[in-house]
Amino acid sequence: MGGSLENVGSAEMCSNGGGCMDTGQHLMYPKGVSMVALPLGNGHVENWADSGIADNSQHTDDTSTDIDTDDKTQCNRVKNGARMVVHSKVQIKDKAEDQKTLRRLAQNREAARKSRLRKKAYVQQLENSRVKLVQLEQELQRARQQGIFIANQGDQGHLTVGNGALAFDIDYAHWADEHQRMLNDLRTAVNSQMSDNDLHLLVDGVMAHYNELFRFKSIGAKADVFHILNGMWRTPVEKWFMWLGGFRSSELLKIIKNHLEPLTEQQLMGICNLQQSSQQAEDALTQGMEALQQSLVETLSSTSLGPTGGANVADYMGQMAIAMGKLSDLESFLHQADLLKQQTLQQLQRILTTRQTARALLVRNDYISRLRALSSLWLARPRE
Template sequence: MADASPRTDTSTDIETDEKRMFEMGTSNALLASDSSDRSKDKTSDQKTLRRLAQNREAARKSRLRKKLESSRLKLTTLEQELQRARQQGIFISSSGDQSHSLSGNGALAFDVEYARWLEEHNRQVNELRAAVNSHASDNELRVIVDGVAAHYDEIFRLKGNAAKTDVFHMLSGMWKTPAERCFLWLGGFRSSELLKLLVNQLEPLTEQQLMGICKLQQSSQQAEDALSQGMEALQQALAETLAGSLGPSGSSGNVANYMGQMAVAMGKLGSLEGFLRQADNLRQQTLQQMHTILTTRQSARALLAINDYFSRLRALSSLWLARPKE
């Protein structure tokens, strides 16, 4: 009995130590497992972040490629349109003229729009010519004639918008061929002269129709004369304004006078757009009134005659530019 007590105490201590060691081992195992889980989670998060970053970079590169492809497509389209414009005899300056190249690309944009307009106009005229030659009905002709007339309205709208950007380009007619510019008046054709050409092409006309055409020609002539006088007065006023700023150099008073006179001249130039708009309105109204005087078939023949006249002017320009030069 006496010998048993010490052995029991020792056994109890051993069991306690073993229990502590087991608990410590279990705790360490749990800590190690938790650390391993955290390490795995951290590794997984890093992989996710890298994958997200790679996806963002791939998306950015894809957007950049699409933008570049779109830009190349637009550039190719513009080059093709400009090439068509050159082939159709439209002048596009490449001489570095600042008034043409630095006007916000408004002049260049109009040249492209005009080339597109002329291409569609030629298509409509070919359709009209085929209808006339095949003796189409008046109803069929009326639809085509109205389409051609509406297409003329479109060019007047385009010119009005372009004049707000570069009125000098529109007035000078640099978007037309040289032979057309030879007969240019305020950025376009003279309605009165065109009516004179049509009278001989539309015979026979009734007496009432002939009187209507003559009155329209006279009223157009009067309006043209009034606009021409207005332009001459504007040019004279501009010349006098600019001459008023001339004087000996080196004088501060003359510098101030120069700046004031140039401001006045700038104000006078603002009326140029109004002259161009009035001239185009006259042309547009003349075409509309011409259709009210003529029959549908006569209107078709008139539109064909107008187109043939300007086509011959463009052909004349091409022949002149291609002539042998000694």
């Protein structure tokens, strides 16, 4: 029955269509798919379902191709954007480093400029200090030549009336210039390997010149003992190391000993004993000075002090007279200290050979010259 109906349907389609092409095959279609066959002008029948499927497949492929192209374009844009961001960050980093380098270079240039200015100011201050010293010496020399200070007789030939301290400063300035000239000659002689006999003459000349300093220091102490005692004629750094108008012999011996190697055992023992005895004498004089100072404090404070002090004129004058008598002992302490320094130099000359003594005198002079140079540098230092 089913087969007859199928044939009837086929016959109807053939009769209505005006002709039918029998392929001799039975077509099988998927379930749910209806196929409609339409005649074409050329007599062929086109299957629309197949055509639709083919068209849909072609359309899908074209769409897929377009999507792939868009995706690639978008990916390329993302990649290019990422590269641009990285490149921008590198540029920013390089720019920051360049700015940091320029800033550091600018700071270095500014620091160098300030350093040059400080150095220039420092050199200028040194030059100004030197000029002032020369001018002061010239003024003192002119004052002396014009007869402002009248020379005394006898041992006070170097002391002038009116201002003994200034007169001593003038004499000391001339002594220092001559002393430096003699030490330069001694240095040349030591370096040239001069014979001991000739070198001995130069050494004796320097020692005699030291004796001259002690002589007019004693004269200056009679005019102004505090000026000589406190070393007002020395530079500030020299005054800081001074003791009773000069340098401690024990300290100078320690410095000299360290620069005279090699020394024989007997020489080394002799210098050590001289250093020890000098230090003991220095300690004794220091204790005497401290006792004198304490005695003056007690004398000046023995009567009433302050707004309620009721001491009469007679008591006050008596108190001042006692203090003046004690204060005059300062000159004696100064003389004993200079005598100790003078004797220490003489003892050192006996311990050492002529050439060693010459070297010792040069070491002593170089040490004091460095103290003087340090003082000049300190006074001329830049102050910001």
